[in-house]
Amino acid sequence: MDMKAHSAVQDGSTGPAAPAAGIGRFGALSRRILLGGLVRLSAAIALAAPGAALAAYPEKPISLIVGYAAGGGSDFIVRSLAPFIEKELGGSARVIVMNRPGAGGEIGFAAIADATPDGYTIGLINSPNVVTIPIERHARFSLDRLDPLYNLVDDPGSFVVHKDSPFQTLADVAAFAKANPNNVTVGTTGIGSDDHLAMLMFQRLTQTQLTHVPFPGSADAHRALLGRHIQVTSMNIGESARAREGDPIRILGVMTEKRSEQAADVPTFTELGFDVKMSSLRGLAAPMGLPPEVRTKLVDAIAKAVQHPEFQDIARKAYQPLRLLPSDQYAAELKTQEATFRTIWKETPWLK
Numbered sequence: 539m540d541m542k543a544h545s546a547v548q549d550g551s552t553g554p555a556a557p558a559a560g561i562g563r564f565g566a567l568s569r570r571i572l573l574g575g576l577v578r579l580s581a582a583i584a585l586a587a588p589g590a591a592l593a594a595y596p597e598k599p600i601s602l603i604v605g606y607a608a609g610g611g612s613d614f615i616v617r618s619l620a621p622f623i624e625k626e627l628g629g630s631a632r633v634i635v636m637n638r639p640g641a642g643g644e645i646g647f648a649a650i651a652d653a654t655p656d657g658y659t660i661g662l663i664n665s666p667n668v669v670t671i672p673i674e675r676h677a678r679f680s681l682d683r684l685d686p687l688y689n690l691v692d693d694p695g696s697f698v699v700h701k702d703s704p705f706q707t708l709a710d711v712a713a714f715a716k717a718n719p720n721n722v723t724v725g726t727t728g729i730g731s732d733d734h735l736a737m738l739m740f741q742r743l744t745q746t747q748l749t750h751v752p753f754p755g756s757a758d759a760h761r762a763l764l765g766r767h768i769q770v771t772s773m774n775i776g777e778s779a780r781a782r783e784g785d786p787i788r789i790l791g792v793m794t795e796k797r798s799e800q801a802a803d804v805p806t807f808t809e810l811g812f813d814v815k816m817s818s819l820r821g822l823a824a825p826m827g828l829p830p831e832v833r834t835k836l837v838d839a840i841a842k843a844v845q846h847p848e849f850q851d852i853a854r855k856a857y858q859p860l861r862l863l864p865s866d867q868y869a870a871e872l873k874t875q876e877a878t879f880r881t882i883w884k885e886t887p888w889l890k
Contacts, residue, residue: 595657595831595832595835595836596627596629596631596632596657596658598658599632599633599634599658600631600632600633600634600657600658600659600660601634601636601653601658601659601660601661602616602620602633602634602635602636602660602661602662602822603636603637603638603646603649603650603659603660603661603662604616604635604636604637604638604639604646604661604662605638605639605640605643605644605645605646605647605649605661605662605663605664605667606637606639606643606646606664606727606754606755606756607637607639607754607755607757607758608637608755608757609755609757610727610755610756610757610777611691611693611756611774611776611777611780611820611858612662612664612755612756612820613635613637613755613757614856614858615662615690615691615820615853615858616635616662616822617635618849618852618853618856618858619690619840619843619844619849620633620635621633622842622843622844622846622848622849623839623840623843625843625846626838626839626840626842626843627835627836627839639754639755640754641671641728642667642671642727642728642729642730642731642734642752643663643664643667643668643671643727643728643731644667644671644677644678644679645678646661646662647661647663647667647668647671647677647678647679647684648677648678648679649661650663650679650684650823650824650825651678651679651680651683651684651825651826652678652679652825653824653825654825655685655824655825655826655827655828655829656828656829656832657824657828657829657832657833657835657836659824659825660687660822660823660824660836661822661823661824662820662821662822662823663684663686663820663821663822663823664731664732664818664819664820665732665818665819665871665872665875666730666731666732666735666818666875666879667727667728667730667731667732667818668681668684668872669681669872669875669876669879670730670731670735670879670883670888671730673730673876673879673880673883674729674730674883674887674888674889675889681872681873681876682826683825683826684823684824684825684826685823685824685825685826685827685828685833685865686821686822686823686865686868686869686872687821687822687823687824687833687836687837687840687865687868688821688822688837688840688841688844688862688863688864688865688868689819689820689821689822689861689862689863689867689868689871690820690821690822690844690860690861690862691776691818691819691820691821691853691858691859691860691861692817692818692819692820692859692860692861693774693775693776693777693817693818693820693858693859694774694775694792694793694794694798694815694816694817694859695732695733695736695772695773695774695775695792695793695814695816695817695818696772696773696774696775696778696789696790696791696792696793696801696804697711697740697770697771697772697789697790697791698760698763698770698771698772698773698778698781698787698788698789698790699711699763699769699770699771699787699788699790700763700764700766700769700786700787700788701786701787701788702786703769703788705769705770705790706788707790707810708740708790708791708807708810708811708812709810709811711770711790712740712744712746712812715741715744715746715747715748716744716745716746719746719747720747720748720749721749722746722748722749722769722770723748723749723751723767723768723769723770724737724748724749724750724751724768724769724770724771724772725751725752725753725759725760725762725763725768725770725771725772725773726750726751726752726753726759726771726772726773727752727753727754727755727756727759727773728752728753728754729750729752729888729889730888730889731818732774732816732817732818733756733759733772733773733774734750734752734772734888735816735888736772736793736814736816737750737772738888739814739816740807740812740814742886743812743813743814744812748770751768756771756773756774756777759771759772759773760773760777760781760785763787764785764786764787774817774818775789775792775794775798775800775801775804775857775859776800776856776857776858776859777857778801779798779800779801779804779857780856780857789801789804790804791804791805791806791807791809791810791812792804792805792806792807793806793807793814793815793816793817794806794808794815794817795808795815798859799859800857800858800859801857819861819868819871819872819875821863821868822840824836837864837865841864844860844862845862
């Protein structure tokens with residue numbers, strides 16, 4: 539894993555703040571102001587000028603909430619991107635990543651939706667979780683309370699086993715599960731997640747009964763697999779392809795129409811006779827109602843950050859399949875997914 543541009547997981551922070559710009563303009567100011575009050579003075583000057591709100595933002599650290607545990611694909615992509623957002627916002631901007639795992643992402647999604655819409659709290663939202671959770675149960679958030687800012691990743695699912703597992707293929711899993719109902723344990727990132735829905739699709743296709751084991755995040759599920767506490771992990775290919783560089787695992791299949799660039803040697807479920815296609819969008823969102831000038835500055839910074847060659851190189855080396863969608867396209871994609879999963883829920887509910 540290339541850690542050059544990654545943020546240290548320290549006090550929830552992404553790393554050291556960028557140095558304040560333009561100090562030379564204040565050469566006549568006192569040493570006290572230069573050392574301790576420059577940021578506050580700059581903000582005061584900005585507030586007195588036309589377009590003050592845009593010029594002043596951000597005056598304090600921005601919290602970026604991730605609804606999953608540290609170490610998974612969701613956490614990885616935002617910790618990789620945060621320093622580039624800081625750079626594009628300029629000045630002494632800081633983006634602090636805060637993990638709020640639990641309930642399949644609901645705790646994190648609700649924290650974003652409930653935050654004051656001032657630009658100082660944003661977060662990562664994952665589909666299908668962000669659209670399926672409010673469909674399957676009374677949730678603490680709703681999609682219309684979230685403002686999609688920019689999508690980053692479209693990460694297909696995969697089934698993974700320990701290298702010592704007797705399961706060499708998906709057919710092996712299906713055959714054993716059919717002969718031994720409820721004896722195949724499958725780890726996921728929670729009820730209604732892409733991992734869980736993929737497991738249910740496989741279960742229906744094979745007419746088997748698997749045992750679902752939800753975890754706060756993919757890193758937790760992966761550790762359980764390595765410890766032989768579960769037999770299969772349903773996880774995204776960006777995570778499993780990265781994990782197999784150093785861990786004793788075998789990827790049985792990827793849930794795409796065509797083979798994934800992240801693991802071209804791994805056959806698709808379709809190739810192996812199982813029509814299962816599933817992936818997870820991962821993008822940034824804010825609570826609905828941001829001031830227009832703040833939203834514009836934030837979205838512009840994200841749009842420039844994701845195009846930075848160094849960030850894209852980090853994503854590529856970490857097997858993160860980027861799919862960069864600006865706000866309007868991202869919002870439209872989420873609405874389409876919401877309609878699709880509402881239809882699926884009416885026909886075959888995934889939670890009983």
